[in-house]
Amino acid sequence: MTSNTPSNEDPSKLTSETGEKLPVPASVLRENPEPTNASEPIPLGLTALFFVLIFIAGIYLALNSGGFRSDVFSPDLVSWSGAGAGGAAAPVDPKVVGKRIFTQNCVVCHQTTGLGMPGQFPPLAGSEWVIGGDWVGDNHIVSVLLHGMQGAVQVKGSTYNNAMPPWKQLKDEQIAAVLTYIRSEWGNNAAPISTEYVKSQRDKTIARTEPWSQKELKAMAAESAGAAAAAPAPAAATSSPSK
Numbered sequence: 001m002t003s004n005t006p007s008n009e010d011p012s013k014l015t016s017e018t019g020e021k022l023p024v025p026a027s028v029l030r031e032n033p034e035p036t037n038a039s040e041p042i043p044l045g046l047t048a049l050f051f052v053l054i055f056i057a058g059i060y061l062a063l064n065s066g067g068f069r070s071d072v073f074s075p076d077l078v079s080w081s082g083a084g085a086g087g088a089a090a091p092v093d094p095k096v097v098g099k100r101i102f103t104q105n106c107v108v109c110h111q112t113t114g115l116g117m118p119g120q121f122p123p124l125a126g127s128e129w130v131i132g133g134d135w136v137g138d139n140h141i142v143s144v145l146l147h148g149m150q151g152a153v154q155v156k157g158s159t160y161n162n163a164m165p166p167w168k169q170l171k172d173e174q175i176a177a178v179l180t181y182i183r184s185e186w187g188n189n190a191a192p193i194s195t196e197y198v199k200s201q202r203d204k205t206i207a208r209t210e211p212w213s214q215k216e217l218k219a220m221a222a223e224s225a226g227a228a229a230a231a232p233a234p235a236a237a238t239s240s241p242s243k
């Protein structure tokens with residue numbers, strides 16, 4: 001403001017030699033300031049913020065990407081037994097899986113108590129079919145699960161005459177898990193059923209298309225899952241020394 005030199009740049013700064021303000025001509029006021037050519041540099045703060053965000057995003061990805069593995073969220077690739085495709089996956093307790101399968105497929109009839117409904121659905125708690133009885137082997141219960149059951153059947157001294165749907169659409173490991181669950185719940189205390197045993201029974205009864213009757217099941221010789229499950233073990237034992 002102290003300058004006496006008239007300036008073209010800023011019309012408001014026009015002053016006379018004696019310091020008086022001069023009236024600014026309208027033609028000058030109409031003019032916009034001269035446009036500049038160079039663009040403004042990006043503010044430093046914004047650049048810093050950009051890098052900080054990239055850094056945070058990197059940390060987030062590293063922590064939450066699951067190693068970019070394709071099987072992280074795929075239930076089909078997760079191994080139920082803890083060995084196999086999943087590799088590093090923690091072993092899954094078949095009873096936990098079995099309880100889920102039971103809740104999804106069986107409670108409507110057999111109830112969460114495993115007591116069934118008198119006259120309609122037989123109990124699983126204390127059932128000789130589940131824990132094994134005089135003529136009932138592990139093969140019978142697997143067969144009942146795979147293909148269903150119909151007609152008169154005796155469970156714990158009561159006769160039921162209804163129909164149980166087949167569950168062959170469940171995978172071997174799912175049938176093994178649900179059987180292992182019902183054999184260890186409600187006071188039942190029978191050995192677990194392995195996936196391999198379910199598979200062997202499925203292969204054996206693959207031609208079956210109808211639910212079993214108790215009479216047909218009785219005609220089948222009782223078998224223990226333990227014996228069949230132990231069979232592949234010697235084969236594995238003979239192959240291991242060659243390593």
Ligand code: HEC
Pocket residue numbers: 101102105106107108109110120121122123124127128129130141144145149150151152153155160161162163164165167178179182
């Ligand atoms: C629609 C009702 C229904 C569903 C669902 C059902 N069951 Fe059954 N279940 C029956 C009936 C009815 C019988 C007896 C069949 C008969 O009368 O011949 C039976 C019999 C059985 C038996 C042999 C008898 C006994 O009480 O021990 C077992 C074991 C069994 N079911 C297990 C299961 C399991 C495990 C599931 C789930 C995967 C299941 N059931 C789902 C109705 C059902």
